[in-house]
Amino acid sequence: xxxxxxxxxxxxxxxxxxKCRIETLPPPRTVTIPLSQHIGAPAVATVIPGEEVTLGQxxxxxxxxxxxxxxxxxxxxxxxxxxKKTLPTGATVDHVVIENDxxxxxxPDIKPIEKKLTDVSTExxxxxxxxxxxxxxxxxxxxxxxxxxxxxGKVDRIIINCAECEPFITANHRLLxxxxxxxxxxxKILLKALGVHTAWIAVEDNKQDAVEKLEExxxxxxxxxxxxxxxxxxxxxxxxxxxxxxxxEIPTGKLPADVGxxxxxxxxxxxxxxxxxxxxxxxxxVVTVDGDCVRNxxxxxxxxxTPVSDLVxxxxxxxxxxxxxxxxxxxxxxxxxxPEMSVTKSTSAVLLFSERFGKKNVKVPTCIxxxxxxxxxxxxxxxxxxxxxxxxxxFKRAEDYGAMNCVECGSCSYNCPGGVEIVQHIxxxxxxxxxxxxxxxxxxxxx
Amino acid sequence: MDNxxxxxxxxxxxxxxxxxxxMPPFLTVSPSPHIRSADSTTTVMLNVLIALCPAFLWGIYxxxxxxxxxxxxxxxxxxxxxxxxxxxxxxxxxxxxxxxAVTGMLLGMNLPATAPLWMPVVGGFFAIVIVKxxxxxxxxxFVNPALAARVFLFSWASSMSLFPAAGExxxxxxxxxxxxxxxxxxxxxxxxxxxVLPDTNxxxxxxxxxxxxxxxxxxxxxxxxxxxLLVQKIITWQIPVAYIGTVALLTFLFPQSNGIAYEFMLYExxxxxxxxxxxxxxxDYSTSPVTPVGRLIFGAGCGAITVxxxxxxxxxxxxxxxxxxxxxxxxxxxxxxxPRRFGGKTNGKTER
Numbered sequence: 001x002x003x004x005x006x007x008x009x010x011x012x013x014x015x016x017x018x019k020c021r022i023e024t025l026p027p028p029r030t031v032t033i034p035l036s037q038h039i040g041a042p043a044v045a046t047v048i049p050g051e052e053v054t055l056g057q058x059x060x061x062x063x064x065x066x067x068x069x070x071x072x073x074x075x076x077x078x079x080x081x082x083x084k085k086t087l088p089t090g091a092t093v094d095h096v097v098i099e100n101d102x103x104x105x106x107x108p109d110i111k112p113i114e115k116k117l118t119d120v121s122t123e124x125x126x127x128x129x130x131x132x133x134x135x136x137x138x139x140x141x142x143x144x145x146x147x148x149x150x151x152x153g154k155v156d157r158i159i160i161n162c163a164e165c166e167p168f169i170t171a172n173h174r175l176l177x178x179x180x181x182x183x184x185x186x187x188k189i190l191l192k193a194l195g196v197h198t199a200w201i202a203v204e205d206n207k208q209d210a211v212e213k214l215e216e217x218x219x220x221x222x223x224x225x226x227x228x229x230x231x232x233x234x235x236x237x238x239x240x241x242x243x244x245x246x247x248x249e250i251p252t253g254k255l256p257a258d259v260g261x262x263x264x265x266x267x268x269x270x271x272x273x274x275x276x277x278x279x280x281x282x283x284x285x286v287v288t289v290d291g292d293c294v295r296n297x298x299x300x301x302x303x304x305x306t307p308v309s310d311l312v313x314x315x316x317x318x319x320x321x322x323x324x325x326x327x328x329x330x331x332x333x334x335x336x337x338x339p340e341m342s343v344t345k346s347t348s349a350v351l352l353f354s355e356r357f358g359k360k361n362v363k364v365p366t367c368i369x370x371x372x373x374x375x376x377x378x379x380x381x382x383x384x385x386x387x388x389x390x391x392x393x394x395f396k397r398a399e400d401y402g403a404m405n406c407v408e409c410g411s412c413s414y415n416c417p418g419g420v421e422i423v424q425h426i427x428x429x430x431x432x433x434x435x436x437x438x439x440x441x442x443x444x445x446x447x
Numbered sequence: 448m449d450n451x452x453x454x455x456x457x458x459x460x461x462x463x464x465x466x467x468x469x470m471p472p473f474l475t476v477s478p479s480p481h482i483r484s485a486d487s488t489t490t491v492m493l494n495v496l497i498a499l500c501p502a503f504l505w506g507i508y509x510x511x512x513x514x515x516x517x518x519x520x521x522x523x524x525x526x527x528x529x530x531x532x533x534x535x536x537x538x539x540x541x542x543x544x545x546x547x548a549v550t551g552m553l554l555g556m557n558l559p560a561t562a563p564l565w566m567p568v569v570g571g572f573f574a575i576v577i578v579k580x581x582x583x584x585x586x587x588x589f590v591n592p593a594l595a596a597r598v599f600l601f602s603w604a605s606s607m608s609l610f611p612a613a614g615e616x617x618x619x620x621x622x623x624x625x626x627x628x629x630x631x632x633x634x635x636x637x638x639x640x641x642x643v644l645p646d647t648n649x650x651x652x653x654x655x656x657x658x659x660x661x662x663x664x665x666x667x668x669x670x671x672x673x674x675x676l677l678v679q680k681i682i683t684w685q686i687p688v689a690y691i692g693t694v695a696l697l698t699f700l701f702p703q704s705n706g707i708a709y710e711f712m713l714y715e716x717x718x719x720x721x722x723x724x725x726x727x728x729x730x731d732y733s734t735s736p737v738t739p740v741g742r743l744i745f746g747a748g749c750g751a752i753t754v755x756x757x758x759x760x761x762x763x764x765x766x767x768x769x770x771x772x773x774x775x776x777x778x779x780x781x782x783x784x785x786p787r788r789f790g791g792k793t794n795g796k797t798e799r
Contacts, residue, residue, distance in 0.1 A: 011482070011484075252788070295465070318468040318469065319468070322471065330479075335478075335481065336474065339474070353481065358482070362487070364541055367586045368488055368491075368585055371732070371736075374737045374786070380786045380787060382785060385781070402791075405789065410480030414480050414482065416486075417488045418488055419487070427478070
């Protein structure tokens, strides 16, 4: 029986790369590593231009008391410069540019942990995860050590998110098929850190081969079970995932920890394991390169900081003129304007769409009040009304209708026959509401 | 979706090297989501037109060539009025979305086959220009345009109440019909209004051997159209089921004639414009609620008012008025049936 939730959409899957084994990208000539790849304070560079760095050396640090984690060199070579560049998410931060000497000299500080899992304490595990710079690799990039700390004592189970509900992306799927042991061992480390004994691996039912493999490997485990989810977008959203598995709704404004669950992405677990077993920090990840403009779509193991153009070149180049470059999935990813964009710790896919595929052909976007958005909203809102209030600037009413509950999944805009950019209108409303709240808060603080 | 370039083979057995593109100087940056389903207003309206065709074609078969001409004039004039209004109001012309065509077809099918040929033109003007465009265009009309036009055309009550007798075709294409062109007949509703079961047999009525407006005679084909719309997910079941169900319940509980209750109920359901109204007109997007509970309330309200007017009102038919009255309540129904949001409570107000 597959678990599911109400609402959501059945979107065309386009899992063209589901049979593509993960290939290692040939070493890039230069990497441009952002110093902020996580939610929280940006890292401060600890190297200067001209300095030689080794593979895995720490090149950026965040003070202990601030939220954030260090950044490491993904290649060995010489630091060329530190520049300001724009992240895929739009913020402009410092990037460390390293010229690859192609030697991959490992950093001498990198050592595997000599202790057995039973002898390690939670503090030690959290400290190792922080030092390794591990963040949520599903796209959110929340520092994993902070997630563990905030969940300590509150949760009784871990959920591993392998739903991968976005079209095109198969990175997690291939990881589960080719390196399931590293994922499962990572889960065991997280179980020890949190002191809980139940882990559920949530996989959508369009990945039957991964389900079978995982079930085989967890047959003897009393702690880890595989849960099969019905394939529907956005099953991977944390609220829908927790609801489908436990029947509990996370109350507005609260976190999964408040209902006893904590969620980690499958690749994050693999990264945790690598940090323990080899001491390797978070310096590379699996990226799906797809879209109708890529000649040979592939899954690639990519060092952080590699420019996207290198990935496209390795995939056979462009077979069509690209109209749009998207970082992440087509439903929630961000369109990019820089073909030299750097792959970050949370870039799960790079998609290139041609005009025929990606251009929306609506002359005049108009709401026809059909109610498809209301039917498909996984948060059970009335998106058309929120969008209309936002359009006329009535943000108070937009908030009353639940604008702040919107998770921006895009199910509404996907189905809208009138072509209304519903999610974007709601984003505008959310930003206005936040600004207003901040303004009121500062007024109150002044009193 | 084709994501690989097909390599064309030349007749000379030499494979052409596939062309490699380079990154263009500009990439499009627009907000997510970056893919869309194939649905558009045009595909939705096209499906409605398809669903209406069986009943429409039956109307031509029963009433003759004049029915075809009336509906065609209606469709064309609605499209022309919309294009003209949008052009004069300096708005983009959107007749390609076929919503004017649907309004035209529904308006035409709501006329008797004996109507003067200028009626659809006047009705089209009222529906498209006044009710729709002057209120803001598609999605912003406050009542169903075709129904509002039908009611407006009751100003020419004699023309709107003249129906050919069952089985009598109207062949004249004169703009205004003379007395001799028509063999008039009473609709089943007229009989029901006096409290008597109509002459026509029930099975005949369901198939379509009765008289009435062009599009309302064949219950069978109308329901077939409704099933098509349900399967294509254009309409949901709540409004038609609640509407027809309420009429059935009320007419069963309070039959007017001295006859058997369920027989009376069945005649009420298959007479007049109930099926056309419940399936095609009450479900118009802009003027019906968007929540499932809201749709049930809407349908039930329409049903109750229909029966009230049929029993106690001056007109034998209550469908048009009931839908128009419920249209006015749609915004309010939407507001009070706001779904409980995921992880929260619904009350439509935020704590401040």
